[in-house]
Amino acid sequence: MTRIVADIGGTNARFAVAHSHQGGYRLEAVQVVNCAMFDDFYSAMGQWIEGLEGARPTQACIAVAGPVEKTPEGGRVTMTNLGWDIRAEALCRRFSLDRALVVNDFAALALSLPRLPEEDKWALRDVPAQAGGPMVVLGPGTGLGVAALVHDGGNYRVVPGEGGHANLSAGSDRELELLRILARDQMPVYNEYVLSGGGLVNLYRAVCALHGRQAEALTPPDVSSRGLDGSDLLCRETLIDFLNFLGSAAGDASLYYVARGGVFLGGGVLPRIESLLPESQFEQRFTTKGRLGEWLKGVRVEVLKAGYPALIGAAAWLEI
Structure with missing residues (x-):
């Protein structure tokens, strides 16, 4: 067919x-x-x-x-x-x-997850996934998309979400300062105000303000390219902060859906900057969730390749 x-x-x-x-x-x-x-x-x-x-x-x-x-x-x-x-x-x-x-x-x-071959993804947190366990996918693009996939009587059922509009949380003193700066223009600061293509620029401006510097008129690709090649240290910091915030949001999504089947990261922004994931504190932010931090250490995280x-x-x- x-x-x-x-x-x-x-x-x-x-x-x-x-x-x-x-x-x-x-x-x-x-x-x-x-x-x-x-x-x-x-x-x-x-x-x-x-x-x-x-x-x-x-x-x-x-x-x-x-x-x-x-x-x-x-x-x-x-x-x-x-x-x-x-x-x-x-x-x-x-x-x-x-x-x-x-x-x-x-x-x-979400419905594609059981159908993707192994070569279309790679493990960021390589721990065993629970067979038949709930899976969640999220990713920054034009916004922050979120959805889950649950096993229901032998079939998969999709649970759509609008987690991009949940409030963004701070996991460090630096992130708290960044949220205070961001809140001058947007209160409350919701996830996709930072975790999206346009959000990358919002975060860059906040990082510049944190350093007392005037932000340039950059596009999301500008921030990504300058940060990746190291030509602009503030753009580099922005990308690391972005991945740290993403780790926190991914951990939240895992808790919402009890995602023992794995968390999958997609979207249009991440493939451009995923090389910085090991340099970031993504995993620390993912698992720093109070009493359930140990539980989150058993959740597999995979990154979807561009396609x-x-x-x-x-x-x-x-x-x-």
Whole structure:
């Protein structure tokens, strides 16, 4: 069976055709487009579909960043940052589909976890995962996505989340000072105000203020590249602080879902800066949770490699 799958973020839209293959899926006709180039979602998808060769699939699953409203037709979402309105019934009507689903992007990412080969991830905390235990995935991108996957009577069930809007917590005196600075512009300071692409810039400005320095007008890629090559020590500090805060948020997510099946880190930001994870205090922040710190030491943490896991998860949604 072939299916249309898409992963729509605040910056890029990814489209592909998914073929059932050896118990999993093979992606073909993969295309990534800049969302800003299109007035609406249907224009972006329509341009991609026009380039397809052969018979078009008659089923589609669209994974979208943001809270999705369930409907009898298959779901709908309004992406406020883009002004895009995506509805399952409109997909069926416009593209002659028999079935369409609209799901949260991290709900799709969660459903991909049991289907990803080992080469698509690497262990940051290499401890055994509990077979059938709850799994949680989170990752900074345009926002901070969070979702869980639980075993339910032999099948997996996705538990979507909006953990990006939970409040960010401090794990050190330095982080407490950074939160005080951040709170001048945003009170309370929620997770994705720091743990996202735009949040990386917010954190950079706070680090500059902590040092009494004037922040430059940098983009998230600027902060990442300068921090990674060591040309700007404040950018370097920002990346380390970012990973430390991420460790704390990942530990929180593990506790929320009792994630003995593992915590998985994804999103668009982390693959660019994951080389700094060993230099950061990610693990200390992950396990510093009071009386449950020892319990957290038994939770496996894996990093998803760059690729298209949400597209795999979107294909799997059509089998539910």
